[in-house]
Amino acid sequence: MSTLAAGLPARTTRQVRLATREPILLRAGVAIVAIGFLMLFLIVPLVAIFVEALSSGLGVYLAALREPDARSAIRLTLLTAAIAVPLNMVFGVAAAWAVTRFDFRGKGILITLIDMPFAVSPVISGLIYVLLFGLHGWLGPWLKAQDIQIIFAVPGIVLATIFVTFPFVARELIPLMQSQGAEEEESALVLGASGWQTFLRVTLPNIKWALLYGVILCNARAMGEFGAVSVVSGHIRGLTNTVPLHVEILYNEYNFAAAFAVASILTLLALLTLVARSLVEWKSRRAVPKHATLPEGEP
Amino acid sequence: MSIEARDVSKHFGAFTALDHVNLHVPTGELVALLGPSGSGKTTLLRIIAGLESPDPGSGPILFHDEDVADRRVGERRVGFVFQHYALFRHMTVFENVAFGLRVRPRADRPSRSEISERVHALLKLVQLDWLADRYPSQLSGGQRQRVALARALAVEPKVLLLDEPFGALDARVRQELRRWLRRLHDEIHVTSVFVTHDQEEALEVADRVVVMNEGKIIQVGSPAEVFHDPASEFVMQFLGRVNVFSGRVEHGKAVFDSLEWDYPEHVERRARPAKLMVRPHNLVIHAKPSGKSCFPARVTHVNAAGPTVKVELVRESGEPVFVEVTRGRYAALDLHAGNVVYVSPRELRVFVEKEDDSSIEFNRPDARDNGEARPAREGSIRDWK
């Protein structure tokens, strides 16, 4: 033994290369490729938006946002989100409660159907409402007789937006509530709490961060949706134009500075969403330590 | 408050969790539901709590002779401690314990100061008063478990139900908590039922042990009764290490190899296969052959650490044998691996195989071949595993 040990003095001082790591040069190369790709595809476009927006000076930038058509587009976008987001939030909570707290036949199909709007092209999301409510659609003639306009009007925009943002909240909540299990709620019931008390005092505090994040995502998509809204809106300036549609019109009129100015608001919204996501993730990681309650494994 | 469940069955799909179970828990007792995974013990506990409904056609669940089967879980006044505690993770320890009082309808709700007083008294009882402002994630497993208990006691339950109360704790904390639970029960005397798969835990803590297997109650009795008078081969095997010898009964004798014992329950000439079971501490090691009922074996391993000495041997047939001897006996015998010694049972139990099917029926409590007194239960049986 002693001779062996004596033969290896040089070895013992050298750092052992970890089995779970690549050699340092390779690591640096891989990291550069990854970050370079992200730079090219994400950072450069992001910077470009703001540079273009301010390319004609701050005056033009502010004017583009103050212009009446831009303001009415902003108003319509806010209105649409204000209707779509709360509706989808209530739905998301109800769906997550039903799916994670009870067992019933057809649950798998229900979950697939909730995901359906994500699998459908935004253009088709608009098309189905045109086929349902449009002049040549199913309910079109009847709606015309009642003098109700849905397609090429605000209700159509709201409906299409609800459709494309439909799964966001439910999707955030279902995996979380599944992993949290029902024990805390059962516990509250044993202690004499009513159903609503259990929901408000136990369930809601436990899901609040995921719920908030779902709502933020839902809102970002609701305000930024382009394809579906484009199909149902009819692009009537000042009436059925949302912010993304307004960007398109300005761009197609070669009014690039104004187009990017308006686009920069949407970009700020997107960045805010990303910041919120990071914050919520950080918060929920702190609030729910890994070793908290595990689901029960034994009958 | 006594608990009684009559003729309770429960199926989950095709799986039978409980099969016509009858359970009676007298007022003030601490009862253990003991059994392996899937034996139905947790299901039975949850049915008593009202967290699960029994199959239609099951009998009543009686609390002090009053049927509570139709009552919602919150109205049964039970304290339930979940296996993983299910503490409300966003509430402090204080808020957790106060929850049951705070959710009461305004008319029954104690005042703020009363709640605070009560919660602090309970936290003192579980020796956690100093942790009132912590969150569950900041507590150790044992502390969480005690908070869960305090929370369950806050609503002044008529019965206390605990699902694997020590299951998620490490061995040392578990030992401490178990003694503590026993003392607590002696103090507050609320009728309590706990579920466990750990026989040592059940035997040490409970006034009465209910052994379950495959959805049925196999035996009910005091710890000493179920340990010393197991009603079946299953109970015997489940309650501790045991040596099993395949033999037969015939002619009023229980026989295995060339050894035989009196067994007057079976006087017919026709032999029936039987299992002869002996606990390790009921085997005696001799240096020389002694009497007719002993067999030779070779020592393979000796573990002298602990209050008793554990000896592993093999018989000539290759069958392993486990023996526990006292330290004095060990010193006198001077045992080493490789020694050939002679082993005789001091007390053995015979389980004759049923004729209609292969399952084994309890037949007779014991067939002692001499009048030697039963030794007191020694040390930790689990260490042997």
Next chain:
Amino acid sequence: MATHAIIRRQSVLPGFGLSLGYTVLYLSLIVLLPLSALFLRAASISWSRFVETLADPRVLAALKLSFGAAFVAACVNALFGSVIAWVLVRYRFPGRRFIDAIVDLPFALPTAVAGIALTTLYAPSGWIGRLLEPLGLRVAYTELGVIVALTFIGLPFVVRTLQPVIEDLNPEMEEAAASLGARRYQIVRHVILPELLPALLTGFALAFARAIGEYGSVVFISGNMPNKTEILPLLIIIKLEQFDFAGATVLAVLMISISFMLLLAINYLQRLSGGRGRAGLA
């Protein structure tokens, strides 16, 4: 055992009827009713009309472009996405949290905004287009531009699907392989890659599915030349604007069927990878 844990939940907790009833009602009104309008309309279209619509060279060109570009973009994303996911999980470097957050940008940024930004960058006078022009590479208003837009859109799907799986990789497995004498590239090839493959395929399929249906980010950069750079969703809009409802319906049904098959494939792959990995956000 797991099955009873689920089944046993049904009894005590309240609100089953209310929550499920509301879920089904809302789902029916918002999703099922409009979708069934599409399929009912499709049912009234004759078979020959179906074939005629799909055999139109303009439609065939759009199909080829949509699928071809989506496939190439998904491949690019699979390659770079896995490198990015690996770097984000395994390496520690300043700005990692920022990079991690920015990966979701394509989810959060409205597609129209992404579209005009990419078009401006890759136009012959743009920051990047200007550099590529001397090399004879034209991106904007060509198939290449479509691929660039679809790559942008699909990137987070691969990264976010792989990340949790890489996080869950047990380093002991790699150490065990190393203790058995495997070199690092052998460990990556024989131990890590097989573990990641289901998630990688899932991410690929998600990016692919999203790319086929994508509209906003593509229409600006593609130039929309018939038979050359027209994508399938755009063709649906064109048919709609020409009041060719039947034609639009045929294309929509075709796309939905393809999406549905992809969804089935994704579900299968996710079951393979043990349900790990998020299916993405949008």
